[in-house]
Each structure stands twice: as structure tokens, then as C-alpha cells.
Amino acid sequence: MPLPTDEKLIALSEQLLQQFDTIFGLNPGFRPAHAKGVMLTGTFTPSAEAATLTKAPHIVRASTPVTVRFSDSTGIPLVPDNDPNANPRGFAIRFNLAEHVHTDIVSHSTDGFPTRTGQEFLELLTALATSDPRNLAGTPLEAFLGSHPKALAFVQAPKPPPSSFARESYFGVTAMKFTNKDGVSRFGRYRIVPEAGNDHLDDATTAAKDPDYLMAEIVERVGKGPVKFKIMVQIANDGDVVDDATIHWPEDRKVLELGTLTLTAPVADSAREQKQIIFDPIPRVDGIEPSDDPLLELRAAIYLISGRRRRSAPAS
Numbered sequence: 251m252p253l254p255t256d257e258k259l260i261a262l263s264e265q266l267l268q269q270f271d272t273i274f275g276l277n278p279g280f281r282p283a284h285a286k287g288v289m290l291t292g293t294f295t296p297s298a299e300a301a302t303l304t305k306a307p308h309i310v311r312a313s314t315p316v317t318v319r320f321s322d323s324t325g326i327p328l329v330p331d332n333d334p335n336a337n338p339r340g341f342a343i344r345f346n347l348a349e350h351v352h353t354d355i356v357s358h359s360t361d362g363f364p365t366r367t368g369q370e371f372l373e374l375l376t377a378l379a380t381s382d383p384r385n386l387a388g389t390p391l392e393a394f395l396g397s398h399p400k401a402l403a404f405v406q407a408p409k410p411p412p413s414s415f416a417r418e419s420y421f422g423v424t425a426m427k428f429t430n431k432d433g434v435s436r437f438g439r440y441r442i443v444p445e446a447g448n449d450h451l452d453d454a455t456t457a458a459k460d461p462d463y464l465m466a467e468i469v470e471r472v473g474k475g476p477v478k479f480k481i482m483v484q485i486a487n488d489g490d491v492v493d494d495a496t497i498h499w500p501e502d503r504k505v506l507e508l509g510t511l512t513l514t515a516p517v518a519d520s521a522r523e524q525k526q527i528i529f530d531p532i533p534r535v536d537g538i539e540p541s542d543d544p545l546l547e548l549r550a551a552i553y554l555i556s557g558r559r560r561r562s563a564p565a566s
């Protein structure tokens with residue numbers, strides 16, 4: 251994953267990382283966002299119809315090994331799984347195509363994002379860092395949300411905690427351009443749907459849960475049998491906006507099944523692996539390209555800068 255040379259993009263990346271550090275504190279060796287996580291391994295098997303969408307290698311092959319990371323939101327490594335700020339949950343998937351060759355999906359459990367650009371997201375984080383969310387009146391955060399209705403809608407969208415990482419749906423949010431072997435291209439957005447169905451908790455049940463209930467449960471669950479998800483792609487119609495993560499496409503858009511993810515085991519040395527692995531929001535594989543959504547290039551730069559910083563932190 252190459253670091254872009256665009257100086258403005260790098261400067262914005264540094265500013266965003268600085269804001270995460272201000273809000274959550276410096277936690278060397280951990281991610282500044284989605285700090286707490288758990289990793290598993292398994293396989294991906296494509297559906298019969300997946301080849302109509304893309305010629306990507308993991309769609310052409312019978313099966314591909316995967317490494318995944320589930321995470322809580324926030325840059326706090328010990329955030330309790332039952333803290334309301336731990337939503338949305340993250341789900342990052344790596345398709346291992348060959349040694350040091352891979353393509354990733356990075357998704358979270360809310361369908362959408364508060365801002366269209368990284369600059370606007372920086373403004374939101376800056377407002378958050380200088381406001382008391384429990385007493386919003388007259389704060390920079392109140393002013394930002396008042397003038398950015400899509401950010402307000404994202405903040406207000408219900409984000410109920412799941413009973414398990416295996417009972418939650420996840421969304422890729424930014425559109426990708428998929429191209430099949432006949433050269434036909436269509437834009438689409440990933441949706442990752444649990445075979446066991448969604449299951450969310452009410453406030454009282456959540457409050458009674460253990461602070462590590464999600465991290466522990468998924469390891470226990472996979473010890474008893476495979477955990478499965480369907481990877482789906484919502485396909486844009488001609489004319490749909492494909493470069494704006496704040497815009498939802500109508501629910502009548504076709505949703506195509508890409509394949510099945512079967513998770514079978516926890517990663518043995520999870521802490522070390524989590525420090526090492528850097529997921530890439532840009533697919534960089536034949537048959538799947540990024541859309542022009544401005545979040546993609548920026549996030550790829552930030553995740554790489556942040557990942558290098560994490561890797562160079564002394565072992566704890």
C-alpha cells in the first residue's frame with residue numbers, strides 16, 4: 251500500500267490523527283480509532299452470481315483464506331464493549347491472495363458516514379474536542395451539527411449494541427467500481443450480513459453485560475462452530491451518486507450476493523497481529539477499483555501513517 255505524495259492529503263491526515271490523539275489520548279501501539287479489537291481467520295467462497303459483477307481473483311478462485319478484525323469504536327484500547335460510544339462496531343476483512351498480496355474490505359455497523367470529505371470530518375472532530383457532549387447548548391459541536399444536517403442524522407441514527415459480533419450487519423459505506431471479465435463496470439457498496447441474523451440489546455441488558463462481552467463471546471462462539479456472513483453488494487443505478495458516503499441509495503436497488511465468509515478460529519497471537527496488520531480501504535486488485543469518493547484516498551493515507559506509527563511503538 252503506497253503512501254500518496256500529495257502534500258495536502260498528508261497534512262490533512264496528520265491533522266486528523268492529531269485530533270484523534272487529542273480526543274482519546276495517546277495510546278502507543280494501538281489504533282487512534284477502533285482501538286479495541288479481536289481477530290479471527292477463515293475462508294471466503296464466492297457465489298455463482300459473483301462473476302457477473304467482478305473478475306477479482308477471490309471471486310474467480312474456489313476459496314480464499316481470510317483474516318478479519320472486529321472492533322469497537324473510539325481510540326480507547328480498554329473501552330467497555332457495553333459503552334454507548336463503542337458503536338458503531340468495525341469489521342475489517344483481508345482476502346489473502348498470495349504471500350504479501352491481499353485486498354481488503356473495511357466496514358462498520360452504521361450505513362453511512364457523517365461527512366462527505368475529510369476536511370469536514372476534521373471540523374467535526376475539532377468541534378467534538380472543544381465541546382461537552384452532555385451539555386451541548388452553545389458549543390462548537392452544536393453549531394457544527396446545526397449547520398450539517400447529514401452529520402446530525404448520522405449522530406442521531408440508532409446504533410443499538412449487538413449481542414455478538416456475529417449478530418450484526420456491517421456496511422462498506424464508500425462505493426467501489428466492479429468490473430467483470432466482459433469489461434462491464436458497475437458501482438456498488440458492500441453489505442455484510444450475519445447468517446445468524448441481527449440481534450440487538452436493550453439498554454438494561456447492555457448495562458448488565460461484561461466490559462469484554464463481545465470480544466470474549468466471538469472467540470467462544472467460533473470455538474463451537476463456524477461463524478458465517480454473506481458478503482452482499484448493493485448495486486447503483488445509472489445516475490445514482492457514487493462519490494458521497496453521506497448519500498443513501500434507494501432500498502429498491504438490486505443487492506447481489508458476492509459470497510460467504512466462514513470464520514473458523516481466533517488468531518493465535520492476536521495482540522501482536524493487531525499491532526502489525528494495516529487494513530487498506532482501497533481494494534488495489536484487478537476487477538475492483540475505488541470510486542471517486544474523497545474519503546477513500548485520504549483514509550488509505552491515514553491508515554498507513556497510523557499503522558506505521560503503531561508498528562514502531564515499543565512492545566508493551
Ligand code: HEM
Pocket residue numbers: 266267270280281282283284287319320321339340341342356357358363367368371421422423424495527528529545548549552553554556557560
Ligand atoms: C475521514 C474519514 C475517516 C477517518 C479520518 C478515519 C480514521 C481512522 C483511523 C485513524 C483508523 C485507525 C487506522 C489504523 O491505525 O490502522 C481507522 C480505523 C478504522 N476505520 Fe476509519 N476513518 C474514516 C472513515 C471510516 C469509514 C467511512 C468507515 C466505515 C466504512 C471506517 C471504519 C473503520 C474501521 C472498521 C477501522 C478499524 C480497521 C482495523 O480493524 O484495523 N472509517 N479509521
